[in-house]
Amino acid sequence: MTIYEDTTLAVGIRYRIFLDDWNLGLFGSCSGLGAEVTVETREEGGNNGSVWQFPTRLRFPNVTLTRPLNKDSAKIGEWFTTMVTSGYKFGTATIDAMTAAGDEVARFGLMGIVPVRWSGPTLSTTDSNVVVESVEIAHHGFVPPKAGG
Structure with missing residues (x-):
């Protein structure tokens, strides 16, 4: 058995995101999922062979x-506006990585989400590129994702 026999390869993946009760729809790319441990270093007197590293x-x-840009694009503006007008509460997010056929490959849960930025498309009649939008979300860590979004 090779390592690929029981694996759905991440080719043509799309991402569906739920922010609490907001279904923001499907996205073509997702970046920034990760974590980093901040490490402090300490040098021990007389120990020249190594430096202690503490997480x-x-x-x-x-x-x-x-x-x-698509029919779900207005949902991002609605979500940002709701955060401002109704008082902001830290929420949770579920990001589903799915195949083109809609089969779930992986699911990620994020806690304490904060909207950071929405970047809308550059609209120009002289540009023939696909118009895109992006939404940036800060979070405070991973949690078990909600079932079904």
Whole structure:
């Protein structure tokens, strides 16, 4: 058995995101899922062979989702506006990585999400590229994702 026999390869993956009760739809790319341990170093007197390294805290990069402009694009603006007008509460997010056929490959749960930035498309009649938008979300760590979004 090779390592690929029982694995759905991440080719043509799309990402569906739920922010609490907000279904923001499908995205074509997702970057920033990860974690980093901040390490403090200490030098011990008389020990010239190594330096002690102590873990201090976890840091999580912002997650950026990008997609072509579509019918779900207005949902991002609604979500940002709701955060401002109804008082912000830290929420949770579920990001589903799915095949083109809609089969789930992986699911990630994020806690304490914070909207950081929405970048809308550059609209120009002289440009023939696909217009895209992206949304950037900060979070405070990973949690078990909700079933079904």
